[in-house]
Amino acid sequence: MGRAPLAGHPAAYGRDMRDRLRLPSSPGFWRSPLRGPWFTSVLGLVLLAGITVLFVTGLVSYAAYNPGLSPVNDKTPDKGLLGFYLFAWPTGPVWLYRFTQGVHVTLGITLIPVLLAKLWSVVPRLFTLPPARSLTHALERLSLLLLVGGGLFEFTTGVLNVQLDYVFPGSFYPLHFYGAWVFFAAFLAHAALKTPTAVRAVRRRSRGEGHMDGAESTTAEPAAGAAPHPGSAQGPRAAEGTGAADVGRSAGAASGPGAAEGLRAAADGAAGEGRTGAASGPEVAKGARAAEGAGVAQSAGAAAGAGSGRAAEGVAGAGPGQSDLVSPCPAEPTVSRRGALALVGGGSLLLFVTTVGQSLGGAWRRTALLAPHGGADPGGGPNGFQINKTAAYAGITPADRHEDAWRLVVTGRTGTVRLSRAQLLALPLHSSALPIACVEGWSTADQWWRGVRLRDLAALVGHDGDPPDVLVESLQRHGAFRRAALRANQVADPRSLLALHVNGEELSPDHGHPARIIVPAAPGVLNTKWVARLTFGDL
Amino acid sequence: MPHLPTFRRPPLGSPLELLLLACSFALAAYAGVRLLAGDWTGVALWIVGAALLHDLVLLPLYAVLDRAVTRGLRAAGRRAWLPYVRVPAVLSGLLLLVWFPLVSGMVDRRYRSATGLSADVFLGRWLLITAVLFGGSALLLAARLRRAAKRRSPDVH
Structure with missing residues (x-):
């Protein structure tokens, strides 16, 4: 019978059953020796910096749309105070939006492994009992729902949007913008509460007070200078001996020194019964401190975490082993902590190198193997660069664009003029080398555009010298940005064109034939294609 | 007089943290009502x-x-094989998780009509990257096993 060998070890058997029946709310349920304050802190500090950059570049992108200029640019009209910082988006340097939005999307994708690893490292806390020790603790946990849910929401909507997978419940702009503020509110509180602890945990280790980190020696982070957990040190060998990991682990725990036994019992007791009051916490924590010399502080530290995390956090300064993140009965390590971080970094690096090419353009685009605008350019020749929306997608027919049918209607101070494409070509033509940069993060290298300056068109309808704002309307019958407004500084810039040619050839239908807007540093959707009407005047 | 069980008020916690969380919730609520203004469920x-x-x-x-x-x-x-299985599996799984809509072909039609590019390439590229990751990992493992065997061989002969 399979159980026969265990009959002689009732204590070990009993412990084994308890381990098997442990719920996620028990610290013993979580077995990875990787978890601990140092691991979580490193990931947390990376996210602190990374998410701050994501938030700032996101706000910058929002400002780049000039939502304050006109309702047609504003997908979040009820933003209220959240638009407090808005400013007139400049027209230089020409690569400005390419850069900020490239950073936003590429960094967001690159941070995904870090986010997942961070969530993995703290998952035991999701199940911590009691649900709340105090009013503050209850609110903090509620705030964590906004942090985790909001964070995943932001990353998910962003990743889906760049892949044109519009399955989220509403328009991307309000969801991603308001979601970012909800997430960032929780992020700020979390950063304020946790950054000092994280910095301490990382510093302590860099001072050499941390745990050993050899490939084979990774155990749960012990107290400063303490030896690895006796149970875990014994466990693997015992496990190999019996060929059953679970049995071996309990046998290992049982074979530990007597001090470990007693402490483990205390730990279990605290985890089982000590949850009712914070009062039991300090005693357990004190016990943990006293036990440091025996090198078994982790069990008691984790028990203190379960019984009263407050108390455990209070003494966390004494040694990292007392964190509730550290498993009280860690499994045999299968990777070093440094190795695990290297894997997270490797994942980030892989995502980075298969994505960033779509923002660098040129030959680099070929390296963006999985990014939506990586790999090949559509078609070849002068018009063979990335397309956001094709003419067919936008519902533009050849009849709409036909020489006989299409007229550009320009309205301003002195009235309205209607211009055919031939008449436009007879006006003074100018060239600009400008990129296309999309909110989805991809962009092109500078293309050589040729057309009529917007400020010359403004002058044509009575706005000499001081060009005003302009409302641009497309032939498109639908689409969020078939009408878009440009600010006076964008109209006045001599590089801003109503382009008729690109790279020495006629615009292709997919790039906006008969005529399109191209403005330096503006987000792609404001570079309206298939332009039908320009209305100059203060908006 | 019967002794009534006294109700113990739950502790408040740090007032500074409480204030911080209150500010955080205020901002989250301000943005949250706007976030939930549309399809709130x-x-x-x-x-x-x-x-x-x-x-x-x-x-x-x-x-x-x-x-x-x-x-x-x-x-x-084969415990020594673990990192050589785990690392390529994690990396390949990560790429699939992030680019699932493109790799699975879920957005095939919209992607093609919007960008003028073919979405068929993504599954192939993901499989190729996966193959390279596992293949490279297998080569590294083979090299390591050979080195280990060579180191042992002088004792054998």
Whole structure:
């Protein structure tokens, strides 16, 4: 019978059953020796910096749309105070939006492994009992729902949007913008509460007070200078001996020194019964401190975490082993902590190198193997660069664009003029080398555009010298940005064109034939294609 | 007089932290009412669902998979193989997770009509990257095993 060998070890058997029946709310349920304050802190500090950059570049992108200029640019009209910082988006340097939005999307994708690893490292806390020790603790946990849910929401909507997978419940702009503020509110509180602890945990280790980190020696982070957990040190060998990991682990725990036994019992007791009051916490924590010399502080530290995390956090300064993140009965390590971080970094690096090419353009685009605008350019020749929306997608027919049918209607101070494409070509033509940069993060290298300056068109309808704002309307019958407004500084810039040619050839239908807007540093959707009407005047 | 059980008020916690959290919630609520102004059930479901789906489905799923691989290799006496399986599997899985809509072909038609590019390439590229990752890993393992065998051979002969 399979159980026969265990009959002689009732204590070990009993412990084994308890381990098997442990719920996620028990610290013993979580077995990875990787978890601990140092691991979580490193990931947390990376996210602190990374998410701050994501938030700032996101706000910058929002400002780049000039939502304050006109309702047609504003997908979040009820933003209220959240638009407090808005400013007139400049027209230089020409690569400005390419850069900020490239950073936003590429960094967001690159941070995904870090986010997942961070969530993995703290998952035991999701199940911590009691649900709340105090009013503050209850609110903090509620705030964590906004942090985790909001964070995943932001990353998910962003990743889906760049892949044109519009399955989220509403328009991307309000969801991603308001979601970012909800997430960032929780992020700020979390950063304020946790950054000092994280910095301490990382510093302590860099001072050499941390745990050993050899490939084979990774155990749960012990107290400063303490030896690895006796149970875990014994466990693997015992496990190999019996060929059953679970049995071996309990046998290992049982074979530990007597001090470990007693402490483990205390730990279990605290985890089982000590949850009712914070009062039991300090005693357990004190016990943990006293036990440091025996090198078994982790069990008691984790028990203190379960019984009263407050108390455990209070003494966390004494040694990292007392964190509730550290498993009280860690499994045999299968990777070093440094190795695990290297894997997270490797994942980030892989995502980075298969994505960033779509923002660098040129030959680099070929390296963006999985990014939506990586790999090949559509078609070849002068018009063979990335397309956001094709003419067919936008519902533009050849009849709409036909020489006989299409007229550009320009309205301003002195009235309205209607211009055919031939008449436009007879006006003074100018060239600009400008990129296309999309909110989805991809962009092109500078293309050589040729057309009529917007400020010359403004002058044509009575706005000499001081060009005003302009409302641009497309032939498109639908689409969020078939009408878009440009600010006076964008109209006045001599590089801003109503382009008729690109790279020495006629615009292709997919790039906006008969005529399109191209403005330096503006987000792609404001570079309206298939332009039908320009209305100059203060908006 | 009967002794009534006294109700113990739950402790408040640090007042400074309380203030900080109150500010955080105020800002979150200000943005939250705007976030929920449209399809509020859908958005709430997405936010809560994202947290639950990650914590209760995705994380347990990959943890169980990892444990199965670890135990399988250990049972087969091939513990040294673990990193050579785990690393390419994690990297390949990560790419699939992030680019699933493109790789699975879910957005095939919209992608093609919007960008003028073919979405067929993504599955092939993902498979290729996966093959390179596992192939490279296998080569490294083979090289390591050979080195180990060479080091042992002088004792044998």
